[in-house]
Amino acid sequence: MNIDKIRNLLEKYYEGSASNIETDILKQYFRDNNDIPEDLRVDAAIFRDMATMKEDVALPENLEQLIIDSTIGRNRRNIILWKVIPSVAASLALLTVLTISFISGHERILSSDEDAMVAQSEPVLVHKEEITAAPTPTEDCTLTASTPEPMVSKTATPEPAIAQAPAPKKSSTTRKASENNYIEVYDSIQAAKISSRILAKLESTISRVADKGIRKTEIAVAAIKDPVNAPQILDEISN
Protein backbone atom coordinates (compact mmCIF):
# COMPACT_ATOMS: atom_id res chain seq x y z
CA MET A 1 0.00 0.00 0.00
CA ASN A 2 1.33 3.38 -1.03
CA ILE A 3 1.86 5.37 2.14
CA ASP A 4 0.95 8.57 0.36
CA LYS A 5 -2.39 7.08 -0.54
CA ILE A 6 -2.91 6.31 3.12
CA ARG A 7 -2.13 9.88 4.04
CA ASN A 8 -4.63 11.14 1.44
CA LEU A 9 -7.30 8.81 2.71
CA LEU A 10 -6.59 9.93 6.28
CA GLU A 11 -7.05 13.53 5.22
CA LYS A 12 -10.45 12.68 3.74
CA TYR A 13 -11.27 10.71 6.85
CA TYR A 14 -10.64 13.65 9.18
CA GLU A 15 -12.64 15.88 6.88
CA GLY A 16 -15.54 13.52 7.22
CA SER A 17 -15.73 12.86 3.52
CA ALA A 18 -14.19 9.37 3.29
CA SER A 19 -16.47 6.67 1.95
CA ASN A 20 -17.01 3.35 3.67
CA ILE A 21 -14.61 1.65 1.30
CA GLU A 22 -11.90 4.24 1.95
CA THR A 23 -12.41 3.95 5.69
CA ASP A 24 -12.13 0.16 5.41
CA ILE A 25 -8.80 0.53 3.58
CA LEU A 26 -7.48 2.62 6.46
CA LYS A 27 -8.71 0.15 9.07
CA GLN A 28 -7.10 -2.72 7.24
CA TYR A 29 -3.80 -0.88 6.87
CA PHE A 30 -3.48 -0.02 10.56
CA ARG A 31 -4.61 -3.51 11.58
CA ASP A 32 -2.22 -5.43 9.35
CA ASN A 33 0.92 -3.28 9.52
CA ASN A 34 3.29 -3.00 12.41
CA ASP A 35 5.77 -0.85 10.57
CA ILE A 36 3.92 2.42 10.76
CA PRO A 37 5.64 5.70 9.89
CA GLU A 38 6.24 7.98 12.83
CA ASP A 39 3.80 10.65 11.64
CA LEU A 40 1.00 8.06 11.47
CA ARG A 41 1.53 6.56 14.98
CA VAL A 42 -1.30 8.61 16.52
CA ASP A 43 -3.66 7.62 13.71
CA ALA A 44 -2.68 4.01 14.20
CA ALA A 45 -3.51 4.27 17.93
CA ILE A 46 -6.90 5.82 17.17
CA PHE A 47 -7.85 3.13 14.65
CA ARG A 48 -6.66 0.40 16.99
CA ASP A 49 -8.79 1.79 19.85
CA MET A 50 -11.79 2.18 17.56
CA ALA A 51 -11.51 -1.50 16.66
CA THR A 52 -11.29 -2.41 20.35
CA MET A 53 -14.23 -0.19 21.21
CA LYS A 54 -16.33 -1.87 18.58
CA GLU A 55 -15.37 -5.32 19.79
CA ASP A 56 -16.27 -4.32 23.33
CA VAL A 57 -19.85 -3.80 22.33
CA ALA A 58 -21.38 -7.06 23.41
CA LEU A 59 -25.02 -7.74 23.12
CA PRO A 60 -26.73 -8.34 26.43
CA GLU A 61 -27.27 -12.06 26.72
CA ASN A 62 -30.95 -11.90 27.57
CA LEU A 63 -31.93 -9.08 25.22
CA GLU A 64 -33.29 -11.36 22.50
CA GLN A 65 -35.34 -13.30 25.03
CA LEU A 66 -36.64 -10.06 26.53
CA ILE A 67 -37.72 -8.94 23.08
CA ILE A 68 -39.48 -12.23 22.39
CA ASP A 69 -41.15 -12.18 25.80
CA SER A 70 -42.44 -8.65 25.29
CA THR A 71 -43.70 -9.28 21.75
CA ILE A 72 -44.50 -12.77 20.50
CA GLY A 73 -44.37 -14.27 23.99
CA ARG A 74 -46.77 -11.73 25.44
CA ASN A 75 -49.21 -12.39 22.67
CA ARG A 76 -49.05 -16.10 23.33
CA ARG A 77 -49.49 -15.55 27.04
CA ASN A 78 -52.56 -13.44 26.34
CA ILE A 79 -54.01 -16.12 24.08
CA ILE A 80 -53.26 -18.78 26.67
CA LEU A 81 -54.79 -16.61 29.39
CA TRP A 82 -57.95 -16.04 27.36
CA LYS A 83 -58.22 -19.78 26.85
CA VAL A 84 -57.46 -20.67 30.42
CA ILE A 85 -59.40 -17.98 32.31
CA PRO A 86 -62.89 -19.29 31.42
CA SER A 87 -61.88 -22.83 32.40
CA VAL A 88 -60.43 -21.64 35.69
CA ALA A 89 -63.49 -19.51 36.38
CA ALA A 90 -65.82 -22.43 35.63
CA SER A 91 -63.76 -24.73 37.84
CA LEU A 92 -63.82 -22.22 40.67
CA ALA A 93 -67.57 -21.79 40.35
CA LEU A 94 -68.08 -25.55 40.40
CA LEU A 95 -65.75 -25.90 43.35
CA THR A 96 -67.61 -23.16 45.22
CA VAL A 97 -70.97 -24.80 44.58
CA LEU A 98 -69.67 -28.19 45.66
CA THR A 99 -68.10 -26.71 48.76
CA ILE A 100 -71.29 -24.92 49.73
CA SER A 101 -73.32 -28.08 49.07
CA PHE A 102 -70.92 -30.16 51.11
CA ILE A 103 -70.92 -27.70 54.00
CA SER A 104 -74.69 -27.38 54.10
CA GLY A 105 -75.07 -31.16 53.72
CA HIS A 106 -72.62 -31.66 56.51
CA GLU A 107 -74.51 -29.21 58.66
CA ARG A 108 -77.72 -31.09 57.90
CA ILE A 109 -76.10 -34.36 58.90
CA LEU A 110 -74.78 -32.78 62.05
CA SER A 111 -78.19 -31.34 62.67
CA SER A 112 -79.80 -34.80 62.32
CA ASP A 113 -77.20 -36.28 64.58
CA GLU A 114 -77.87 -33.56 67.06
CA ASP A 115 -81.58 -34.24 66.75
CA ALA A 116 -80.94 -37.86 67.52
CA MET A 117 -78.58 -37.03 70.32
CA VAL A 118 -80.73 -34.39 71.89
CA ALA A 119 -84.01 -36.11 71.17
CA GLN A 120 -84.45 -36.40 74.87
CA SER A 121 -84.34 -32.73 75.25
CA GLU A 122 -86.66 -32.00 72.32
CA PRO A 123 -89.48 -30.01 73.79
CA VAL A 124 -92.94 -31.54 73.73
CA LEU A 125 -95.73 -29.08 73.92
CA VAL A 126 -98.20 -30.33 76.43
CA HIS A 127 -101.33 -28.55 77.30
CA LYS A 128 -101.49 -27.87 80.96
CA GLU A 129 -104.93 -29.27 81.08
CA GLU A 130 -103.76 -32.45 79.48
CA ILE A 131 -101.47 -32.90 82.39
CA THR A 132 -103.49 -31.49 85.17
CA ALA A 133 -106.94 -32.36 83.97
CA ALA A 134 -108.55 -35.11 82.05
CA PRO A 135 -110.59 -34.49 78.99
CA THR A 136 -114.13 -33.74 79.92
CA PRO A 137 -116.84 -36.23 79.45
CA THR A 138 -119.33 -35.26 76.90
CA GLU A 139 -122.55 -33.71 77.86
CA ASP A 140 -125.08 -36.35 78.55
CA CYS A 141 -127.46 -37.09 75.84
CA THR A 142 -130.79 -35.56 76.36
CA LEU A 143 -133.62 -37.46 74.82
CA THR A 144 -137.07 -36.28 74.37
CA ALA A 145 -139.90 -38.39 73.22
CA SER A 146 -140.80 -36.20 70.34
CA THR A 147 -137.32 -35.35 69.12
CA PRO A 148 -134.99 -38.06 69.90
CA GLU A 149 -131.50 -36.85 69.24
CA PRO A 150 -128.40 -38.83 68.76
CA MET A 151 -125.87 -38.62 71.41
CA VAL A 152 -123.98 -35.38 71.13
CA SER A 153 -120.59 -35.04 72.53
CA LYS A 154 -119.09 -31.65 72.97
CA THR A 155 -116.51 -30.24 75.16
CA ALA A 156 -117.80 -28.70 78.24
CA THR A 157 -116.28 -27.55 81.40
CA PRO A 158 -113.27 -29.61 82.05
CA GLU A 159 -113.40 -32.11 84.71
CA PRO A 160 -110.24 -33.21 86.36
CA ALA A 161 -109.64 -36.56 84.86
CA ILE A 162 -106.16 -37.12 86.01
CA ALA A 163 -106.22 -35.40 89.27
CA GLN A 164 -103.46 -37.58 90.37
CA ALA A 165 -101.37 -36.63 87.40
CA PRO A 166 -98.26 -35.00 88.66
CA ALA A 167 -97.68 -31.42 87.82
CA PRO A 168 -94.80 -31.03 85.41
CA LYS A 169 -91.58 -30.81 87.15
CA LYS A 170 -89.91 -27.49 87.06
CA SER A 171 -86.45 -28.62 86.33
CA SER A 172 -83.74 -27.34 84.10
CA THR A 173 -85.22 -29.34 81.26
CA THR A 174 -88.60 -27.83 81.61
CA ARG A 175 -89.53 -24.36 80.74
CA LYS A 176 -92.66 -22.41 80.13
CA ALA A 177 -93.62 -21.62 76.60
CA SER A 178 -94.69 -18.21 75.54
CA GLU A 179 -98.25 -19.09 76.13
CA ASN A 180 -99.11 -20.04 79.67
CA ASN A 181 -101.42 -22.78 78.51
CA TYR A 182 -98.55 -24.90 77.33
CA ILE A 183 -95.49 -26.22 78.96
CA GLU A 184 -92.47 -27.40 77.02
CA VAL A 185 -91.15 -30.64 78.38
CA TYR A 186 -87.59 -31.37 77.30
CA ASP A 187 -87.19 -34.61 79.14
CA SER A 188 -88.36 -37.31 76.75
CA ILE A 189 -88.96 -39.80 79.57
CA GLN A 190 -91.13 -37.33 81.36
CA ALA A 191 -92.89 -36.53 78.09
CA ALA A 192 -93.51 -40.22 77.42
CA LYS A 193 -94.92 -40.73 80.90
CA ILE A 194 -97.20 -37.77 80.49
CA SER A 195 -98.30 -38.98 77.07
CA SER A 196 -99.06 -42.47 78.34
CA ARG A 197 -101.03 -41.06 81.26
CA ILE A 198 -103.01 -38.85 78.94
CA LEU A 199 -103.75 -41.80 76.67
CA ALA A 200 -104.83 -43.93 79.62
CA LYS A 201 -107.18 -41.25 80.91
CA LEU A 202 -108.58 -40.65 77.46
CA GLU A 203 -109.22 -44.36 77.08
CA SER A 204 -110.97 -44.68 80.42
CA THR A 205 -112.98 -41.55 79.83
CA ILE A 206 -114.06 -42.71 76.41
CA SER A 207 -114.95 -46.08 77.88
CA ARG A 208 -117.09 -44.53 80.62
CA VAL A 209 -118.81 -42.21 78.20
CA ALA A 210 -119.40 -45.06 75.84
CA ASP A 211 -121.01 -47.19 78.56
CA LYS A 212 -123.29 -44.35 79.58
CA GLY A 213 -124.10 -43.63 75.97
CA ILE A 214 -124.94 -47.22 75.25
CA ARG A 215 -127.17 -47.38 78.26
CA LYS A 216 -128.97 -44.15 77.36
CA THR A 217 -129.30 -45.27 73.80
CA GLU A 218 -130.93 -48.49 74.94
CA ILE A 219 -133.40 -46.49 77.07
CA ALA A 220 -134.10 -44.15 74.22
CA VAL A 221 -134.73 -47.09 71.92
CA ALA A 222 -137.03 -48.59 74.54
CA ALA A 223 -138.94 -45.30 74.84
CA ILE A 224 -139.32 -45.11 71.10
CA LYS A 225 -140.57 -48.67 71.00
CA ASP A 226 -143.06 -48.04 73.82
CA PRO A 227 -144.30 -44.51 73.40
CA VAL A 228 -147.11 -45.09 75.92
CA ASN A 229 -144.70 -45.85 78.70
CA ALA A 230 -142.10 -43.48 77.41
CA PRO A 231 -142.58 -40.90 80.17
CA GLN A 232 -141.86 -43.46 82.81
CA ILE A 233 -138.91 -44.74 80.90
CA LEU A 234 -137.51 -41.24 80.59
CA ASP A 235 -138.16 -40.56 84.25
CA GLU A 236 -136.06 -43.56 84.96
CA ILE A 237 -133.20 -41.88 83.08
CA SER A 238 -133.54 -38.67 84.99
CA ASN A 239 -133.59 -40.65 88.19
Added chain:
Amino acid sequence: MKQLEEIFRKRFLPVYPKLYSIALAILGSSTDLASDAVQETMVKIWSKGDELLSVNNPEALSIAILRTTAIDIMRRQRKYEQVDTITDIAPDSPPDHETATILERIIDTMPPAQKEILRLSIFEDLSAKEISEITGVSGTNVRQLLSRGRKKIKEIYSKL
Protein backbone atom coordinates in the same frame (compact mmCIF):
# COMPACT_ATOMS: atom_id res chain seq x y z
CA MET B 1 -51.13 -14.74 13.82
CA LYS B 2 -48.63 -17.47 12.95
CA GLN B 3 -47.73 -15.72 9.72
CA LEU B 4 -47.15 -12.48 11.59
CA GLU B 5 -44.94 -14.24 14.13
CA GLU B 6 -42.92 -15.79 11.34
CA ILE B 7 -42.46 -12.45 9.58
CA PHE B 8 -41.41 -10.83 12.84
CA ARG B 9 -38.93 -13.58 13.65
CA LYS B 10 -37.37 -13.73 10.23
CA ARG B 11 -37.33 -10.08 9.16
CA PHE B 12 -37.39 -7.89 12.26
CA LEU B 13 -35.81 -9.83 15.09
CA PRO B 14 -32.43 -10.24 13.32
CA VAL B 15 -32.12 -6.44 13.17
CA TYR B 16 -31.92 -6.07 16.92
CA PRO B 17 -28.08 -6.29 17.24
CA LYS B 18 -27.74 -3.36 14.87
CA LEU B 19 -30.45 -1.51 16.73
CA TYR B 20 -28.55 -2.09 19.92
CA SER B 21 -25.38 -0.56 18.50
CA ILE B 22 -27.30 2.44 17.25
CA ALA B 23 -29.05 2.76 20.59
CA LEU B 24 -25.69 2.71 22.31
CA ALA B 25 -24.47 5.40 19.94
CA ILE B 26 -27.48 7.59 20.62
CA LEU B 27 -27.72 6.99 24.33
CA GLY B 28 -24.04 7.22 25.10
CA SER B 29 -22.87 3.76 26.00
CA SER B 30 -25.51 3.14 28.62
CA THR B 31 -26.19 -0.54 28.06
CA ASP B 32 -29.34 -0.50 30.18
CA LEU B 33 -30.84 2.42 28.31
CA ALA B 34 -29.82 0.88 25.00
CA SER B 35 -31.50 -2.40 25.95
CA ASP B 36 -34.63 -0.53 26.99
CA ALA B 37 -34.64 1.37 23.71
CA VAL B 38 -34.29 -1.78 21.63
CA GLN B 39 -36.94 -3.63 23.58
CA GLU B 40 -39.34 -0.70 23.38
CA THR B 41 -38.66 -0.40 19.66
CA MET B 42 -39.43 -4.05 19.07
CA VAL B 43 -42.67 -3.77 21.03
CA LYS B 44 -43.68 -0.79 18.88
CA ILE B 45 -42.85 -2.75 15.74
CA TRP B 46 -44.80 -5.79 16.94
CA SER B 47 -47.79 -3.63 17.83
CA LYS B 48 -48.12 -2.63 14.17
CA GLY B 49 -49.62 -6.05 13.59
CA ASP B 50 -50.64 -6.84 10.03
CA GLU B 51 -48.88 -3.72 8.73
CA LEU B 52 -45.64 -5.66 9.11
CA LEU B 53 -46.70 -8.06 6.38
CA SER B 54 -46.29 -5.33 3.75
CA VAL B 55 -43.09 -3.66 4.99
CA ASN B 56 -40.40 -3.68 2.27
CA ASN B 57 -37.41 -2.58 4.33
CA PRO B 58 -37.67 -3.89 7.90
CA GLU B 59 -34.28 -2.49 8.87
CA ALA B 60 -35.11 1.05 7.79
CA LEU B 61 -38.42 0.93 9.64
CA SER B 62 -36.78 -0.52 12.75
CA ILE B 63 -34.02 2.08 12.80
CA ALA B 64 -36.51 4.91 12.31
CA ILE B 65 -38.60 3.67 15.25
CA LEU B 66 -35.51 3.09 17.34
CA ARG B 67 -34.33 6.62 16.74
CA THR B 68 -37.55 8.24 17.95
CA THR B 69 -37.68 5.82 20.85
CA ALA B 70 -34.10 6.52 21.85
CA ILE B 71 -34.68 10.27 21.58
CA ASP B 72 -37.73 9.94 23.82
CA ILE B 73 -35.63 8.03 26.31
CA MET B 74 -32.96 10.69 26.10
CA ARG B 75 -35.52 13.40 26.73
CA ARG B 76 -36.81 11.49 29.68
CA GLN B 77 -33.25 11.38 30.91
CA ARG B 78 -33.04 15.15 30.31
CA LYS B 79 -29.75 14.73 28.58
CA TYR B 80 -30.74 15.21 25.00
CA GLU B 81 -30.00 18.24 22.88
CA GLN B 82 -31.23 19.13 19.43
CA VAL B 83 -29.61 16.77 16.95
CA ASP B 84 -29.13 19.54 14.41
CA THR B 85 -27.27 21.73 16.84
CA ILE B 86 -23.63 21.88 15.91
CA THR B 87 -21.61 22.71 18.90
CA ASP B 88 -17.97 22.86 19.44
CA ILE B 89 -16.29 19.90 21.00
CA ALA B 90 -16.44 20.16 24.71
CA PRO B 91 -13.25 21.21 26.37
CA ASP B 92 -11.08 18.51 27.85
CA SER B 93 -12.93 17.22 30.84
CA PRO B 94 -12.46 14.25 33.07
CA PRO B 95 -13.90 11.02 31.68
CA ASP B 96 -17.11 9.59 33.17
CA HIS B 97 -15.74 6.15 33.79
CA GLU B 98 -12.30 4.94 34.53
CA THR B 99 -12.52 1.57 32.85
CA ALA B 100 -13.34 2.96 29.42
CA THR B 101 -10.63 3.36 26.82
CA ILE B 102 -9.16 6.76 26.12
CA LEU B 103 -11.20 6.96 22.95
CA GLU B 104 -14.45 6.23 24.77
CA ARG B 105 -13.66 8.78 27.40
CA ILE B 106 -12.97 11.43 24.82
CA ILE B 107 -16.21 10.68 22.96
CA ASP B 108 -18.16 10.76 26.22
CA THR B 109 -17.12 14.36 26.76
CA MET B 110 -18.64 15.46 23.47
CA PRO B 111 -22.09 16.97 22.96
CA PRO B 112 -24.79 14.33 22.45
CA ALA B 113 -25.36 14.91 18.74
CA GLN B 114 -21.67 14.66 17.98
CA LYS B 115 -21.28 11.69 20.25
CA GLU B 116 -24.13 9.90 18.50
CA ILE B 117 -22.76 10.49 15.04
CA LEU B 118 -19.25 9.43 15.99
CA ARG B 119 -20.53 6.29 17.63
CA LEU B 120 -22.64 5.39 14.65
CA SER B 121 -19.57 5.81 12.51
CA ILE B 122 -17.36 3.69 14.75
CA PHE B 123 -19.81 0.97 15.77
CA GLU B 124 -21.76 0.54 12.59
CA ASP B 125 -19.26 1.67 9.98
CA LEU B 126 -21.95 3.87 8.53
CA SER B 127 -21.26 6.45 5.85
CA ALA B 128 -22.20 10.11 6.31
CA LYS B 129 -25.20 9.53 4.11
CA GLU B 130 -26.41 6.58 6.16
CA ILE B 131 -25.86 8.46 9.41
CA SER B 132 -27.82 11.33 7.94
CA GLU B 133 -30.73 8.99 7.17
CA ILE B 134 -30.74 7.58 10.66
CA THR B 135 -30.27 10.77 12.62
CA GLY B 136 -32.22 13.09 10.38
CA VAL B 137 -29.25 15.46 10.41
CA SER B 138 -28.31 16.81 7.01
CA GLY B 139 -25.39 15.19 5.20
CA THR B 140 -23.33 18.36 5.41
CA ASN B 141 -23.83 18.66 9.15
CA VAL B 142 -22.97 15.00 9.64
CA ARG B 143 -19.69 15.47 7.78
CA GLN B 144 -18.93 18.58 9.84
CA LEU B 145 -19.63 16.80 13.11
CA LEU B 146 -17.56 13.81 12.06
CA SER B 147 -14.70 16.02 11.01
CA ARG B 148 -14.65 18.07 14.19
CA GLY B 149 -14.97 15.02 16.37
CA ARG B 150 -12.21 13.09 14.66
CA LYS B 151 -9.87 16.04 14.68
CA LYS B 152 -10.54 16.59 18.35
CA ILE B 153 -9.74 12.95 19.06
CA LYS B 154 -6.50 13.20 17.13
CA GLU B 155 -5.60 16.38 18.96
CA ILE B 156 -6.07 14.73 22.33
CA TYR B 157 -4.24 11.56 21.25
CA SER B 158 -1.34 13.70 20.01
CA LYS B 159 -0.93 15.13 23.51
CA LEU B 160 -0.84 11.74 25.20
